[in-house]
Amino acid sequence: MKGMNINMELYRLTAAELSRMIRNKEVSSTEVTKSVFSRIKAKENEIEAYVTLNEEGALKKAAEVDEKIARGETLSSLAGIPVGIKDNICTKGLRTTCSSKMLSNFVPPYNATVINKLEAADFVCTGKLNMDEFAMGSSTETSFFKKTKNPFDTSRVPGGSSGGSAASVACGEAIVSLGSDTGGSIRQPASFCGVVGMKPTYGSVSRFGLVAFASSLDQIGPFGRCVEDVAMLTSVICGKDPMDTTSVRREYPRFEDHLSTDVKGLRIGIPEVYFGKGVTEEVRQSVMKAAHQYEAMGAVLVPVELPQPDYALAAYYIIACAEASSNLARFDGVKYGYRSPNFTSLEDLYENTRSEGFGEEVKRRIMLGTYVLSSGYYDAYYKKAKFTQNLMQDMFRKAFTQADVILCPTAPDTAFKFGENSDDQVKMYMNDILTVTVNIVGLPAISIPCGFDSKGMPVGCQLIGDKFSEQLLLNTAFAYEKAVGGFDLSRTLA
Amino acid sequence: MDMDIKRLAKLAKLKFTPEEEEKYAAQMASIVAMVEKLPDLDASGPLIDPDNPMEFRKDEVAQNYRRDELIANAPEVQAGCIVVPKTVAEE
Amino acid sequence: MIVGLEVHCELNTKTKIYCSCRNSFGAEVNSQCCSVCMGMPGTLPTLNEKVVDYAVKMGYALNCSINPVSKQDRKNYFYPDLPKAYQISQFDIPLCENGHLDILVDGKEKRIGITRIHIEEDAGKLIHDESFAGTLVDFNRCGVPLIEIVSEPDLRSSAEAKAYLDTIREIVIYLGISDGKMQEGSIRCDINVSVHKPGEPFGTRVEMKNVNTFSGAVRAIEYEAARQIEVLENGGTISQETRRWDDLKGCNFLLRSKEDAQDYRYFPEPDLSTIVLDEEHLAELKASIPELPNKKVVRYMQTLSIPEEDARLLVESVEKAAYFEEIIAAGKIVPKDAANWVLGAVSRVINETGKSIAEIGVSAEKMAKLIEMLEKKEISSSAGSTVFEEMLHSDKTPADIVAEKGLAQVSDQDVLQQIVDQVAAANQKSIDDYRGGKTNALGFLVGQCMKASKGKGNPAIMREMLLKILEQN
Structure with a gap:
């Protein structure tokens, strides 16, 4: 099994397959890691998924894992698997930029809790993945460093904000990856790049060390090329963290051990409003085809009523920007990060640092957040948005008495071209219209590929579950994956 | 919409040229029109969620950092302190 | 004169309010810090349970009602001593509300209303040095736990304010929740002062910051009341503003007028869930108040x-x-x-x-x-x-x-009578002196008796016995 050709193609395999092979000593972690880095060398010029590569560290870690295996140690299923990390998740000693000029030289002296968990599982860190600046965007175009390309069509965006996380997994520059999802930032790029991405229930994954965009909405989650990989990664990162008071203490199973394809009698809710305005016919058809596939497997489709997407989008932008305006205030040129060389007073230092260090989209959202919190506007915007959030939670509670899982498109359309939406913010924000609701109500949701449109771009189907129903979501996704014979990434992995 | 871009920029510690100010004003107007689509509801009463009680931290010391690690990212350091332009006395 | 006080008191917990760093005074600069209190990206606060307990104890001590469900909020403003550019505090639902404190002024008790007590974090220290063009920032004090005690405008003189501050200080020391050391800045206050003529409504209040000693508070209040009276007597008006007290110069100056009032954009702290206190725990805390x-x-x-x-x-x-x-x-x-x-x-x-x-x-x-x-x-x-x-x-x-x-005082009548008789016999001259009007001779005789008893004789009894002899004849 140690032929050159096989090694060169190890990057094409899933984490589940590689995990078995590494532990059966069919391949070494070093071979897998080298394969992924040779793939990176071949594709990175074109795709530009990474902000920072960690080749030396990755090979060192892979060698360590190989030694442990040689010594006969029992290792976690993720041991020796190359994982890419979104660049807003702090990695001790490895630059963490949030794709912003503001943090272009920031090296954290601490790990995010998810990184500590991955380290305990002996993962191999390939590097830090490109994103929209501070996770604000839906196309990864707002990155200060580079524009990541969609591996299906490099004239198109990979989605965002976790564009690097999705693109790297789709094209073999990482086996699996971590992203973060505040309003769809895992699910929408997963949908655009034809991979699986899950946003776990708010509170199931620690946010400690995730550079905050909107604290009450942010959640770290996994990307993979198959459901089992996503399940494996989710199992490692879930859990109560004493460092994050918003994380929830409960039992989190090893999801990959309980995967099942049985959907008989499963009630799948179809929210009509999420197939309506703005959703293209091709997307609608692909997603409904997936729904009928479930029906054919014994599930029952039931109509459910969900909050108006307009309400959700409004509440989302108010809450997210309000929190962001406060979370990003700490970037002031004093303690870390960029400091403008042009200042004579403290006020100058603040204003010039922040004006030069932040990109336009970030500044726009800081301004909006400042506005909705400012004296005289707080009640009309922020407070009202928070009450809308309660209203939406009630609607979902009711929906989940009628359905076990809700199915709808992940995004209204497939990946768009670079620059297509960059001049019209509202049009850009509409990309999030089907995903933000889930963040507002704190639910888990997964995006799985459900075919391609006529341009050959992948379509994503979103499955939304009740709080802490990750196992059911993964099982439902797994059933579809098995029924359609796996997700087709032959073009991007070639 | 009565948005005072100058005042907001001051609060957010951002600085815009007059052209940028104009551009931001226009963009913000359309974004605000979008976020005004909230349902009519009663938004009185406090924002508090009694269903999510917090686990408190025990009062036990854990010292995990050296000073040099913590100030390694600082733009200007002197005598173990971070340096900023002279502040006018306040509080 | 109408005075209201906002007292900030540092709690003496082992660790800071939102991280496990040591809460100590006087350590080497930036040596008591971590990623959390330095406000580094991605870090999150965790609330120290002792801070809540201490604040609740103070609430009970000041007869407040305790909110069993409360929350924390962010107060947003930029300053180099505030690493996150917001202070975690409590805005509309403080831990404790509606209490009172009885203070003793001129031997009489007076009841002062307590509006609220809330918890919040302290800011760092800015070090200014003449020899250096910039300002140095020491973050050791960032995250030191504070309670802010806000009084009703019930104080009517600087003496009452002083009594109020002294009483607050004694109470926190009694409760063991603060060391109350003013020279270390453990207790600081902001002062609201207004003046009005008897029978007329309250005047406009002016807030004074940077008052770090109780004697400074007395001077600051008297200065400000005098300033306001002078302005009014010269036909001027008092505007709602914030002034900074300079204790060295003994005067205050304008910090910001109402128009420049800060817009702190308070909103609920999304990184911390709700503070929920169960009845049993509250009862325990209440019972622990001495x-x-x-x-x-x-x-x-x-x-x-x-x-x-x-x-x-x-x-x-x-x-x-x-x-x-x-x-x-x-x-x-x-x-x-x-x-x-x-x-x-x-x-x-x-x-x-x-x-x-x-x-x-x-x-x-x-x-x-x-x-x-x-x-x-x-x-x-x-x-x-x-x-x-x-x-x-x-x-x-x-x-x-x-x-x-052998220190027991001898009170035995017989023993003492013997001593007294001996002394009387040996000092006829003193007896004559006494009888002749020199009454201080009695003192001498008592002294002699004490000496004779080697200090053990009960002087009062011996005095009585001597008097009996002296008054004879």
Whole structure:
């Protein structure tokens, strides 16, 4: 099994397959890691998924894992698997930029809790993945460093904000990856790049060390090329963290051990409003085809009523920007990060640092957040948005008495071209219209590929579950994956 | 919409040229029109969620950092302190 | 004059409010910090349970109602001593509300309303040095836990404000929640002052910041009231503004007017879930509140007949008050005598040696015994001092020491009469002097009797006996 050709193609395999092979000593972690880095060398010029590569560290870690295996140690299923990390998740000693000029030289002296968990599982860190600046965007175009390309069509965006996380997994520059999802930032790029991405229930994954965009909405989650990989990664990162008071203490199973394809009698809710305005016919058809596939497997489709997407989008932008305006205030040129060389007073230092260090989209959202919190506007915007959030939670509670899982498109359309939406913010924000609701109500949701449109771009189907129903979501996704014979990434992995 | 871009920029510690100010004003107007689509509801009463009680931290010391690690990212350091332009006395 | 106070008091928990860094004063710059209190990206706060307990205790001490469900909020503003550019505080639902505090002014109790008590984090320290063009930032104090106690505008003079501050300080020390050291900035306050003519509505209030000592508070209040009166008398008006007190110059100056009022954009802190306190825990905290110093002073005065001055001196120290109460509980003695010993000999030893009362090793029981012997005139006061000195150096009981050293005061009539007769026989001249009008001869004769009894004779009895002889004929 140690032929050159096989090694060169190890990057094409899933984490589940590689995990078995590494532990059966069919391949070494070093071979897998080298394969992924040779793939990176071949594709990175074109795709530009990474902000920072960690080749030396990755090979060192892979060698360590190989030694442990040689010594006969029992290792976690993720041991020796190359994982890419979104660049807003702090990695001790490895630059963490949030794709912003503001943090272009920031090296954290601490790990995010998810990184500590991955380290305990002996993962191999390939590097830090490109994103929209501070996770604000839906196309990864707002990155200060580079524009990541969609591996299906490099004239198109990979989605965002976790564009690097999705693109790297789709094209073999990482086996699996971590992203973060505040309003769809895992699910929408997963949908655009034809991979699986899950946003776990708010509170199931620690946010400690995730550079905050909107604290009450942010959640770290996994990307993979198959459901089992996503399940494996989710199992490692879930859990109560004493460092994050918003994380929830409960039992989190090893999801990959309980995967099942049985959907008989499963009630799948179809929210009509999420197939309506703005959703293209091709997307609608692909997603409904997936729904009928479930029906054919014994599930029952039931109509459910969900909050108006307009309400959700409004509440989302108010809450997210309000929190962001406060979370990003700490970037002031004093303690870390960029400091403008042009200042004579403290006020100058603040204003010039922040004006030069932040990109336009970030500044726009800081301004909006400042506005909705400012004296005289707080009640009309922020407070009202928070009450809308309660209203939406009630609607979902009711929906989940009628359905076990809700199915709808992940995004209204497939990946768009670079620059297509960059001049019209509202049009850009509409990309999030089907995903933000889930963040507002704190639910888990997964995006799985459900075919391609006529341009050959992948379509994503979103499955939304009740709080802490990750196992059911993964099982439902797994059933579809098995029924359609796996997700087709032959073009991007070639 | 009565948005005072100058005042907001001051609060957010951002600085815009007059052209940028104009551009931001226009963009913000359309974004605000979008976020005004909230349902009519009663938004009185406090924002508090009694269903999510917090686990408190025990009062036990854990010292995990050296000073040099913590100030390694600082733009200007002197005598173990971070340096900023002279502040006018306040509080 | 109308005065309201916002007192910030640093709590003496082991760790900071939102991280596990040591909460200590005077450490090397930036040595008591971590990624959380330095506000590094991605870090999150975790609330110290002791901070909540301490604030609730203060709430009970100040007769507040406690909100069993409360939350924390962000107060947003930029300053180099505030690393996150927001302070985590409490806005609309503080831990404690609607209380009151009785203060003692000119021997009378006055009730001051307490609006609220909330928890928040302290900011860092800015170091200005003449030799250096910039400002240095030390983050050690970032995240030190504070309670802010806001009073109603119920104070009417600087003396009342001083009494209020002293009482607050004594209470936090009594509760053991703060060391109350003003020189270390453990207690600071902002002052609201307005003036008005009797019968007219309250005037516009002016806020003063940067008041770091209680004597400074008195000066600041008097200065500001005088300033406002002068402005009004010259036909001017007072505008709602914030002024900064400069204690060295003894004056204040404008910090910001109402128009420049900061817009703090408060909103609920999304990184911390809700503070929920169960009834049982609240009951435990309530039960743990000791008798408070302001109430103790009044009780000492009214039921133990201790003069106000002495009562205050005793109560000022938790240890002295406790010792005093143990002594009067241990024996049937006059409280004033116990107070005199605690404030006299005991305090002198503490001051001279720097030891605590526990360390000097004289139990309340022994002290009570000693005082009892004195009150029963079993020993003389000079013997009492000897016994006390001896107790400092040995474990012996007062009775043992008295017996060992033969200090028992002789009250036996026959023995004393014999001594008195002998002295009278040997000093006929003094007797004549007395009878001739030189009454101070009596003192000399008593002295002679004491000398003859080797200091053990009861001087009062011997005096009576001498008088009987002198008044004969």
